[in-house]
Amino acid sequence: MSYTDHAGRPIIAITGAGVVSSLGAGKDDNWARLTAGQSGIHRIKRFPTEHLRTTIAGTVDFMTPVEAGSAALTYALAEAAAVEAIRESGLSEKEFGGPLFLAAPPVELEWWQRLKLDADGREAGGKEPGYDRLLLAARNGNHLDFYHSAQFGTVGQKLQERLGTRGLPVTLSTACASGATAIQLGVEAIRRGEAERVTSVGTDGSVTAEALVRFSLLSALSTQNDVPEKASKPFSKDRDGFVMAEGAGAFVMESLESAHARGATVLGILEGCGECADDFHRTRSKPDASPAIAAVRAALADAGVSTGDVDYVNAHGTSTPENDKMEYLSLSTVFGDAISSIPISSNKSMIGHTLTAAGAIEAVFSLLAIRTGTLPPTINHANPDPAIPLDVVPNVKREAKVGRVLSNSFGFGGQNTCLVIAAEPA
Amino acid sequence: MSSPNDVVITGIGILSSLGEGAEANWNALRNFAGPVLERERFAPYTVHPLPEVDWSLQIAKRGDQRQMEAWQRIGTYTAGLALEDAGIKGDEALCASMDMIVAASGGERDVDVDTMILNKVAEGVDDVGVAINEVLTTELRPTLFLAQLSNLLAGNISIVHKVTGSSRTFMGEEGSGISAVQTAAARIRAGQSTHALVGGAYNAEHPDMLLGYELGHYLSRGGWAPVWEREPVEGGGIVSGSGGAFLVLESREHAEARSAKIYGVLGPVAADQGPVGSPETMKRLERLAAEAGIAETTMIVSSAAGIHARTADEKAFLAAHAPGIPVRGVTSALGHMRDAQFPMAVALAALSLSHGETIPSLGSGFEAAADVPASIGVLTLGFNAAEGMAVVTRAQGAGA
Numbered sequence: 001m002s003y004t005d006h007a008g009r010p011i012i013a014i015t016g017a018g019v020v021s022s023l024g025a026g027k028d029d030n031w032a033r034l035t036a037g038q039s040g041i042h043r044i045k046r047f048p049t050e051h052l053r054t055t056i057a058g059t060v061d062f063m064t065p066v067e068a069g070s071a072a073l074t075y076a077l078a079e080a081a082a083v084e085a086i087r088e089s090g091l092s093e094k095e096f097g098g099p100l101f102l103a104a105p106p107v108e109l110e111w112w113q114r115l116k117l118d119a120d121g122r123e124a125g126g127k128e129p130g131y132d133r134l135l136l137a138a139r140n141g142n143h144l145d146f147y148h149s150a151q152f153g154t155v156g157q158k159l160q161e162r163l164g165t166r167g168l169p170v171t172l173s174t175a176c177a178s179g180a181t182a183i184q185l186g187v188e189a190i191r192r193g194e195a196e197r198v199t200s201v202g203t204d205g206s207v208t209a210e211a212l213v214r215f216s217l218l219s220a221l222s223t224q225n226d227v228p229e230k231a232s233k234p235f236s237k238d239r240d241g242f243v244m245a246e247g248a249g250a251f252v253m254e255s256l257e258s259a260h261a262r263g264a265t266v267l268g269i270l271e272g273c274g275e276c277a278d279d280f281h282r283t284r285s286k287p288d289a290s291p292a293i294a295a296v297r298a299a300l301a302d303a304g305v306s307t308g309d310v311d312y313v314n315a316h317g318t319s320t321p322e323n324d325k326m327e328y329l330s331l332s333t334v335f336g337d338a339i340s341s342i343p344i345s346s347n348k349s350m351i352g353h354t355l356t357a358a359g360a361i362e363a364v365f366s367l368l369a370i371r372t373g374t375l376p377p378t379i380n381h382a383n384p385d386p387a388i389p390l391d392v393v394p395n396v397k398r399e400a401k402v403g404r405v406l407s408n409s410f411g412f413g414g415q416n417t418c419l420v421i422a423a424e425p426a
Numbered sequence: 427m428s429s430p431n432d433v434v435i436t437g438i439g440i441l442s443s444l445g446e447g448a449e450a451n452w453n454a455l456r457n458f459a460g461p462v463l464e465r466e467r468f469a470p471y472t473v474h475p476l477p478e479v480d481w482s483l484q485i486a487k488r489g490d491q492r493q494m495e496a497w498q499r500i501g502t503y504t505a506g507l508a509l510e511d512a513g514i515k516g517d518e519a520l521c522a523s524m525d526m527i528v529a530a531s532g533g534e535r536d537v538d539v540d541t542m543i544l545n546k547v548a549e550g551v552d553d554v555g556v557a558i559n560e561v562l563t564t565e566l567r568p569t570l571f572l573a574q575l576s577n578l579l580a581g582n583i584s585i586v587h588k589v590t591g592s593s594r595t596f597m598g599e600e601g602s603g604i605s606a607v608q609t610a611a612a613r614i615r616a617g618q619s620t621h622a623l624v625g626g627a628y629n630a631e632h633p634d635m636l637l638g639y640e641l642g643h644y645l646s647r648g649g650w651a652p653v654w655e656r657e658p659v660e661g662g663g664i665v666s667g668s669g670g671a672f673l674v675l676e677s678r679e680h681a682e683a684r685s686a687k688i689y690g691v692l693g694p695v696a697a698d699q700g701p702v703g704s705p706e707t708m709k710r711l712e713r714l715a716a717e718a719g720i721a722e723t724t725m726i727v728s729s730a731a732g733i734h735a736r737t738a739d740e741k742a743f744l745a746a747h748a749p750g751i752p753v754r755g756v757t758s759a760l761g762h763m764r765d766a767q768f769p770m771a772v773a774l775a776a777l778s779l780s781h782g783e784t785i786p787s788l789g790s791g792f793e794a795a796a797d798v799p800a801s802i803g804v805l806t807l808g809f810n811a812a813e814g815m816a817v818v819t820r821a822q823g824a825g826a
Contacts, residue, residue, distance in 0.1 A: 048559065050559055051559040104597070106532050106533075106576045108532050109634075114540065118544050129547075131637065132633075133544075135471075135640055150638055153599050153810055168605055168697035171601075172595060174593065174595060175577045192613075209562065210558075213562040216563075217568040218571060275592045277580075277593035282569075282572045413578045414581050414590070414593060
């Protein structure tokens with residue numbers, strides 16, 4: 001049995017996977033509901049939605065109390081997914097011993113914290129509301145918990161302590177491709193021989209009013225608020241934007257040799273990763289989709305496979321007019337006529353766009369498609385976009401033998417990262 | 427012994443209160459007479475301010491400049507300086523195949539909008555959440571979000587300088603800069619990459635940035651002193667600085683094939699973090715020093731932040747494990763640039779080696795006189811836990 005791939009590098013085994021989304025915690029719940037075509041999108045209850053153009057989201061409301069804030073939720077999601085993955089791998093969840101690659105959303109002080117500081121600053125004698133008063137409060141009082149929640153390294157630091165990961169954790173953001181980048185960094189570390197095992201986690205608990213306003217101002221969000229579970233409709237003619245959502249996904253990956261040596265169950269193989277940046281525009285893709293095309297091709301080349309070897313594409317499929325059109329152009333360019341016979345579905349039709357976590361969550365679902373022989377559907381597909389003639393596994397799951405999946409992630413700032421995940425060779 | 431996959435430094439871009447460009451900063455450091463400081467604007471805090479910059483020199487389109495907040499402009503500009511210095515700027519093929527790792531934390535908020543909300547709430551409103559929504563939806567500049575997003579510094583570098591081989595953004599204070607250099611160098615050493623742009627930027631002149639440090643009581647409230655001597659100064663010890671540092675890293679083979687100038691050779695980066703108690707810190711630093719080979723160098727460039735406990739630990743570590751090796755705390759001269767701390771220290775070490783000149787003492791008796799160094803250890807102890815070390819050695823052979 002060979003432990004090296006077509007390029008002579010260590011083969012990477014996936015030995016643990018974990019997931020949390022608005023559908024629930026854990027792979028079992030998520031997969032049951034995802035393949036049943038259920039939506040986790042609902043009306044926002046976490047904060048008032050008056051004045052907001054979008055009032056729906058796929059928030060995760062069952063993990064932490066509302067008053068704990070985004071930073072606490074982002075950590076709790078990451079911890080839950082990572083612990084599930086590590087438990088499945090049979091490794092220690094307290095002394096994991098390999099590096100941590102963490103895709104996490106950018107952090108900043110939240111409004112309730114700014115308001116508390118301003119009130120503290122007034123008590124301390126600050127006259128005018130504003131930053132001088134916030135700084136006065138910071139100087140005079142003890143706000144260490146606020147301090148930690150606004151440091152970008154905090155979630156990684158807490159996870160490192162909780163899981164016993166090795167070395168300085170890498171916290172990263174490549175916008176909506178972040179989760180896939182975390183996996184890619186883990187793959188590269190094992191290939192370099194730096195680690196026998198890694199954990200890669202993508203997490204996002206950052207649905208706040210301000211985040212909604214920001215994406216709304218960029219016209220990125222669906223405003224189809226009336227029936228929340230029907231708003232996310234990737235590849236449909238009447239799609240009008242994505243639905244913000246929360247969640248986390250995690251993998252434990254190790255060299256196949258190390259997995260076999262310790263008798264671990266191999267869930268799948270992370271065969272390849274590809275990326276290419278876009279220099280066209282901050283939010284829009286190059287009209288010819290050349291960077292996305294290059295990323296897909298790079299992932300297939302890295303995996304040492306051709307388009308004919310791909311059984312299913314787990315689409316980025318955000319439900320924005322722009323992404324879905326660009327994704328179709330890139331896939332039809334790379335796969336040619338064969339694209340019409342390859343099933344392609346978007347998990348975002350059910351769980352929304354989990355942003356920083358999306359690439360990791362969707363990698364977990366890609367693995368589950370291989371493991372269970374079930375393709376999750378693209379729901380809300382009532383009005384297909386005639387310009388996107390794809391087999392999107394419309395509305396109802398499908399049984400299929402899946403040996404290899406391409407998972408796409410594209411993001412603002414010209415980020416394009418694709419993963420190839422396959423079944424363990426018999 | 428040189429190897430084709432040695433990681434060599436072929437481009438340096440620096441922007442700081444001391445000036446613009448690698449040479450200007452090197453000359454200012456060589457003749458260091460005291461820092462450039464802004465004491466009034468953010469009193470009681472002092473910062474090292476950005477010099478006047480003609481942004482159009484590296485960011486040709488005014489439309490692009492407008493799409494960025496200060497931190498992104500600083501980074502995009504400094505990245506351009508590094509690419510130009512490496513002779514890569516404008517070379518479409520080299521930029522399109524170039525990897526990029528940017529160390530970036532957050533962007534900058536709109537102080538006016540925030541103040542408006544604080545005022546409105548202070549005047550009394552029925553529902554705070556609704557009031558916030560109302561102001562945000564009507565007052566936020568639509569594209570401000572893109573000028574705040576962490577990965578949009580890299581995104582702007584792709585747009586302005588056409589670096590598109592890959593684009594990754596690491597976050598997390600000094601740790602992001604350590605990991606960025608570590609990962610970019612490890613990829614080159616392992617043959618996963620041939621050339622990479624890596625660095626970070628920081629805008630200290632923003633009240634929200636100061637607030638991030640001060641919530642932990644980390645800022646000096648009593649002005650400037652050399653970083654090794656901030657114990658008696660009121661406050662936490664950090665004097666932050668605006669600026670950035672970017673490096674072009676290449677495999678030796680790639681650099682020699684295009685006859686690039688080589689500043690120095692970067693060894694493996696050792697990095698960790700853990701409990702910040704003195705005994706635990708000392709244990710980690712000993713291990714990292716052994717991994718990186720710090721004790722065999724003839725000078726140490728440190729990005730000590732000047733915060734009391736951490737810098738005291740660093741001094742104790744240096745006294746015990748690098749005795750007799752002269753140290754330079756370069757943050758005394760430049761200010762604390764958070765994400766850019768480690769790339770900046772590597773850049774200055776490479777400049778010292780390539781010029782064959784030592785960095786003078788930057789005003790502290792802790793910094794002993796030094797001969798011209800043959801190799802330099804780089805050391806960053808982050809104020810927020812991360813720790814990193816590496817050794818930069820003189821270039822040998824072609825390109826040196």
